[in-house]
Amino acid sequence: MNGLRVVEVTSRVSDGSLWEQATAGDAEAFGALYDRHAQAVYSFLYRRTGSWSDAEDLTSTVFLHAWRRRADVVLDRDSALPWLLRAADYTARNEWRAKLRYRRAVAAAHVLAGNVRDHADEVAGRIDDDGRLQRARESLKRLPKHEREIVELCIWAGLDQQAAAVALDVPLGTVKSRLSRARKHLRELNLLTTLESPA
Numbered sequence: 001m002n003g004l005r006v007v008e009v010t011s012r013v014s015d016g017s018l019w020e021q022a023t024a025g026d027a028e029a030f031g032a033l034y035d036r037h038a039q040a041v042y043s044f045l046y047r048r049t050g051s052w053s054d055a056e057d058l059t060s061t062v063f064l065h066a067w068r069r070r071a072d073v074v075l076d077r078d079s080a081l082p083w084l085l086r087a088a089d090y091t092a093r094n095e096w097r098a099k100l101r102y103r104r105a106v107a108a109a110h111v112l113a114g115n116v117r118d119h120a121d122e123v124a125g126r127i128d129d130d131g132r133l134q135r136a137r138e139s140l141k142r143l144p145k146h147e148r149e150i151v152e153l154c155i156w157a158g159l160d161q162q163a164a165a166v167a168l169d170v171p172l173g174t175v176k177s178r179l180s181r182a183r184k185h186l187r188e189l190n191l192l193t194t195l196e197s198p199a
Contacts, residue, residue, distance in 0.1 A: 016078040023070050034063055035050060037081050041088050048092045062088045089171070142189060147182035154179055 013032070021029035041062055046055035059197075065087055066073065066080075076082040140148050153164040161179065165172045 011157055014078050015080040019073065019075055019080055022067075030067060033066075033080055035103075037084050038063065040081060041084050044085055044088050045092055048088075049095070054095070055102050058088065062089050082131065089169070139189065143185055145184055147178055147185065150175060150178045151182050151186075 015033065015036070018029045018033050018036075022033060039057060042059045044050055044053050045058045045062075049055055049058065062084060066084060073080075073083050140151060143151065149168060152163060153167055154158045154161065159167065161175045162172055164179075165175045168175065
């Protein structure tokens, strides 16, 4: 019985009075405004979006925005509905723009995807490279350690002979002779091309 009396009293209170109470922090007064206008806002948004779920979400957004901005709102002829519908209009437009940006981004991604090489080919290539590298590593084990170091630095890492001499802390002449012997051994083993492009 008391609930019915509250509804009757609230229905006689103007939007302006309820909004003043809500501005002062009265959540029940704001709830009364919600009860009074939510269906009209929802119907407006449903017609605008054509989606009941979007309309529900946007109605919640409108009233959340109204609660946050309640101190700044100026009512038109003591009615909150015009302001709420204007907020609903902006909310719907913002949602439409966000969806448009999303659709454009998805479309652009599809266009870009058409220009991207097939990942399966890339994976297969990497597997082949891994296999070649493993074979090259096994081949390199046939060389003496000092020749392996030169091959790793000069052939695999791409250092010039002077840089390899610095890296190994040996004279440049030592690097030249070791590299020459390493190449000779690799040719004898028919492995030079394998080591020059392991991956």
